[in-house]
Amino acid sequence: MSAFTNDAEAVSAVLPVERTISRARVFMWSVRREIWEYRWLTASPLIGVAILLLGFLLATIQGAIHGFHLSITAEERREMTAASGIILHALLDLGIAIVLICAAFAGIVYCLGTLHNERRDRTILFWKSLPVSNVMTVMAKAFIPLALLPIVIIAAEILIQIALGIGLLCARSWFDVPVAQGFVTLLTKGMLVDHALIFSLSMAPIFGWFLAVSSASRRSPALWGFGIPFAAVVIERIATGQSMIGTWIERCFTRCFDGLAINAHIDLTMADNSASFQTQTASLADGWHAAAMQAWASQALWGGLIGTAVCIAFAIWMRRRQEPA
Numbered sequence: 001m002s003a004f005t006n007d008a009e010a011v012s013a014v015l016p017v018e019r020t021i022s023r024a025r026v027f028m029w030s031v032r033r034e035i036w037e038y039r040w041l042t043a044s045p046l047i048g049v050a051i052l053l054l055g056f057l058l059a060t061i062q063g064a065i066h067g068f069h070l071s072i073t074a075e076e077r078r079e080m081t082a083a084s085g086i087i088l089h090a091l092l093d094l095g096i097a098i099v100l101i102c103a104a105f106a107g108i109v110y111c112l113g114t115l116h117n118e119r120r121d122r123t124i125l126f127w128k129s130l131p132v133s134n135v136m137t138v139m140a141k142a143f144i145p146l147a148l149l150p151i152v153i154i155a156a157e158i159l160i161q162i163a164l165g166i167g168l169l170c171a172r173s174w175f176d177v178p179v180a181q182g183f184v185t186l187l188t189k190g191m192l193v194d195h196a197l198i199f200s201l202s203m204a205p206i207f208g209w210f211l212a213v214s215s216a217s218r219r220s221p222a223l224w225g226f227g228i229p230f231a232a233v234v235i236e237r238i239a240t241g242q243s244m245i246g247t248w249i250e251r252c253f254t255r256c257f258d259g260l261a262i263n264a265h266i267d268l269t270m271a272d273n274s275a276s277f278q279t280q281t282a283s284l285a286d287g288w289h290a291a292a293m294q295a296w297a298s299q300a301l302w303g304g305l306i307g308t309a310v311c312i313a314f315a316i317w318m319r320r321r322q323e324p325a
Helices: 002-014 023-037 039-043 045-066 074-120 124-129 134-175 191-216 221-240 244-263 268-272 274-296 299-321
Strands: none
Touching (some): 023 039, 039 045, 039 074, 039 134, 045 134, 074 221, 074 244, 191 244
């Protein structure tokens, strides 16, 4: 019996032992593979930050070259403090809008190419040879625009707020304007999470649609992805005289910016009071929370999420049965 045991131990020492890898680890590996293959995707929203920083840098350098300096009274100082809060909100809105547009464009380009490209360059043969299911592969690809891009958006918005804070310090030294108090409350209201949540939920059906088109089209996925919705809008307009499809598609894109529109409703009479900047900031954050709650309660949003699930399921089915293009 001991000899048999020793032989078994010797065999087990020579032969490799098969390991079972958890699904979570396989999924994370698939996500990392997408990030490695599409490195530009995670950096694209940061382009918005770079544009804003470049404009800010040029403005501050221009002020330093000309040596601008203002001597203001105490009353004018209070008025400019409140005005700086309004200007800060406008700059923050501009930066967020640029980041969201860059992220939406990058997500669409990624979804159009991710499944189509692996069939076109025949790398699908290699990826299918790995012990990764089609469900896991497609879900990892959907994770990139629906979950990873919002995280990048949060990072980009933090950089924008840091840049605006540095700009306020520069304005203080050059223009004798005090730094508006309460700027950090933008981070304490959970606004960044709301931005990412609204973006992910509103753009989900758009990303799902282009992912499905990428899995089905053999050539020119962009033509099919944009052409079919455009044809549907035109046919509906001619047949019924309405544009429900077009309105729904428009809301998928514009719902991301609902929080920005709320900023325009901040009472500008607060500029009469130098201590009103914190109130303005709180109104801005509360407005974003209201936009997020309204998005959650929208029937069109939930219908879009159901459509997203259908598109992802279709992409899984197509990848399971397709070969290289």
